[in-house]
Amino acid sequence: MSLNNGQTLTSGQDSTRNGSNSNRAPWEGVRAGLKPSTPTRKPESPKPENAITIAVSSRVLFSMEKEQQIFERQGMEDYIKYQVEHETQPLSPGPAFSFVKALEAVNTQLRELYPESEELFDVVLMTNNHANVGLRLINTINHHQLFIERFCMTGGNSPIGYLKAYHTNLYLSADPIKVREALEEGIAAATMFSQEKMTEVSETQLRVAFDGDAVLFSDESERIYKAHGRDKFFEHEKAHENKPLDHVQYTHTVTGPLKCFLEALGKLQKKFYDKGQRTDCPIRTYLVTARSAASSGTRALKTLRSWGLEINEALFLAGAPKGPVLEKIRPHIFFDDHMFHVEGAAELGTVACHVPYGIAQTVSKKGIKDRETSPAPK
Numbered sequence: 001m002s003l004n005n006g007q008t009l010t011s012g013q014d015s016t017r018n019g020s021n022s023n024r025a026p027w028e029g030v031r032a033g034l035k036p037s038t039p040t041r042k043p044e045s046p047k048p049e050n051a052i053t054i055a056v057s058s059r060v061l062f063s064m065e066k067e068q069q070i071f072e073r074q075g076m077e078d079y080i081k082y083q084v085e086h087e088t089q090p091l092s093p094g095p096a097f098s099f100v101k102a103l104e105a106v107n108t109q110l111r112e113l114y115p116e117s118e119e120l121f122d123v124v125l126m127t128n129n130h131a132n133v134g135l136r137l138i139n140t141i142n143h144h145q146l147f148i149e150r151f152c153m154t155g156g157n158s159p160i161g162y163l164k165a166y167h168t169n170l171y172l173s174a175d176p177i178k179v180r181e182a183l184e185e186g187i188a189a190a191t192m193f194s195q196e197k198m199t200e201v202s203e204t205q206l207r208v209a210f211d212g213d214a215v216l217f218s219d220e221s222e223r224i225y226k227a228h229g230r231d232k233f234f235e236h237e238k239a240h241e242n243k244p245l246d247h248v249q250y251t252h253t254v255t256g257p258l259k260c261f262l263e264a265l266g267k268l269q270k271k272f273y274d275k276g277q278r279t280d281c282p283i284r285t286y287l288v289t290a291r292s293a294a295s296s297g298t299r300a301l302k303t304l305r306s307w308g309l310e311i312n313e314a315l316f317l318a319g320a321p322k323g324p325v326l327e328k329i330r331p332h333i334f335f336d337d338h339m340f341h342v343e344g345a346a347e348l349g350t351v352a353c354h355v356p357y358g359i360a361q362t363v364s365k366k367g368i369k370d371r372e373t374s375p376a377p378k
Contacts, residue, residue, distance in 0.1 A: 043111065045149045046118035048167040052264045054103060055126035055152075055163060057173040058137055060192040061100060062091035076156070080130050087136035090143035095192050095351045096172055097144070099332040102206040104147055106268065106282050113275050119268065124150040124166050126159045126173075163187050170261045172353065180356050188261045190335055190353035193342075199330055199349030205282045207331040208265060209350075210311075211322075212289040212300050214337040214358030216256040217245035221296070223359045237296040245303040257357050258335050259307070266309050286329055287311045290341075292318040326350040337361070 045051075058064060071079040103121040110120055123146075125137060131153045141148050152162050160181045163171055171182045171189040182189035201207065213222045224236045246255040265283055272281040287304075291297055293316035304311055315325055323344040326334055334352045336342050337360050345352035 042147060042149075043107075046120045046122055048122065048150075050118035051120055051122035051167070052169045052268065053122050053124055053167050054100070055124045055159075055166060055168045055171045056096050056100065057175070057178075058125060058127040058129055058133075059174040059194075060094050060096040060172050061125065062094045062097070062137075062140055063194065064091060064094070065194065076130075080132050083133040083136050088139055089136070090140040091136070093144065095194055095198065096333075098198070098201050099206075099351065100146060100148075101203065102201070102332045105204055106206050107147075109282050110268065110271065114271065117271075119271065121268075122150065123148045124152060124168070126152045126162065126166070126168075126171065128154045128156055128159055130155045160185065169264050176354070176356060179354075183257050183355075183357055188258050190258075190355045192351070192353045193346065195346045195351070197347070197349040198351060199327065201330050201332050205284055207284050207286065207329060209286040209288050209326060209329060209331040209334040210258055210262060211334075211336040211338070211341065211355075212256075212287055212291060213245070214256055214360060215258050215335050215355050216262060216287070217259075217300070217303060218254050218256060219337075219358030219360070220245060221299075226359055234292075234295045237299050241299040241302060243299075244306045245299060257355060259309075262309055262311075263307075269310070284312045285310075286331060287314040288322050288325060288329075288334070289314075289316055290319050290322070291316050323348040323350065326352075 059068070067079065067083060070082050100123055103123060107120045110117065125141075125148055127137075129137070134151065134153055137151070150166065152159055152166065154162070158178065158181065160178055163182055163185065164187070168182075168187055171179070171187055172192045173179050173182075173189070174192060174194070176191045179189045179191045210216050213219055221233060221237060224233050228236075262285065265285055269281055269283050269285075272278070272283070287300070289297075289300065291300060297314070297316045300316075301314065313329075317325065321344050322334075322336070322341050326345045327348040327350065329350075331350060334342075334345055334350050335355050336345070336352065337355045337358050339354055342352040342354045
């Protein structure tokens with residue numbers, strides 16, 4: 001299956017181009033009688049320093065394939081003009097949509113248990129779109145009844161510099177370059193792709209699945225495997241099974257880039273556990289790894305324990321494909337550093353994200369660069 005992050009399009013939507021040659025500014029000519037529908041009753045947004053902030057780009061939250069075609073073929077001015085002329089036409093859901101809805105479902109339950117607490121998920125729309133596209137995005141958010149109050153629209157500039165200002169815990173984008181920049185800034189991030197098939201997922205329980213090495217853990221063990229082979233890898237893991245899967249680099253302890261997001265999920269899980277909801281907690285986490293349980297699983301589990309983190313389910317596949325297992329789990333989102341596993345999961349309908357981190361990325365670096373050439377709005 002070919003996943004796309006904006007460069008190659010597979011949308012089934014109408015792709016008619018807007019051929020208008022009007023000399024007017026692109027935001028002029030919008031019918032004055034069309035007004036956005038704004039809900040009047042919404043809960044208050046938590047303070048950023050108290051929340052778990054999820055930053056999503058417009059092209060992963062909504063399906064914008066047609067709009068991207070206009071940008072690539074006709075340029076920015078026609079793109080903005082089209083968006084403004086169609087600003088009362090809501091965009092359809094993208095790959096991150098169900099994940100965001102699940103975050104809101106968890107918030108609803110947290111507010112019931114802890115009415116005064118601001119330890120909640122807070123979703124920020126982080127996009128390099130022009131501000132004149134904002135009304136269409138707001139109208140779409142209100143149409144789908146999403147609770148997204150914080151926007152960052154940078155008008156063509158990179159939004160990465162704003163991620164820390166928004167206290168971002170996780171950044172999802174269709175642009176692998178932006179994702180790499182976020183990771184370099186120490187922010188958990190992953191590239192999300194549009195895909196032809198998306199499995200139906202739970203509306204009441206958030207399910208998040210993680211690969212282990214180079215996602216939650218450092219890529220230390222994967223480097224051993226690639227340099228010395230399978231047998232040396234098993235020997236290394238046995239000899240170091242009581243040593244956590246992180247390493248010291250330039251005096252800093254290095255772990256996988258998604259460890260901090262798992263920590264944030266665990267913090268909210270504990271709030272449900274404290275209310276006696278361990279078995280029916282609305283957040284469930286999964287470790288889905290190619291490691292073998294008997295040969296190298298001990299170190300993975302001991303690492304999580306040493307960090308004080310719990311994982312609800314651990315699936316050791318001993319090299320078997322991850323797609324069929326993920327099809328049964330039906331997670332809202334799955335993170336892996338290998339495009340092979342990302343594509344395999346997506347073929348069976350799992351929304352899978354690529355974490356471009358660790359030794360595995362040097363193998364396919366040229367292919368990744370080939371997909372990093374589109375400057376389309378994100």
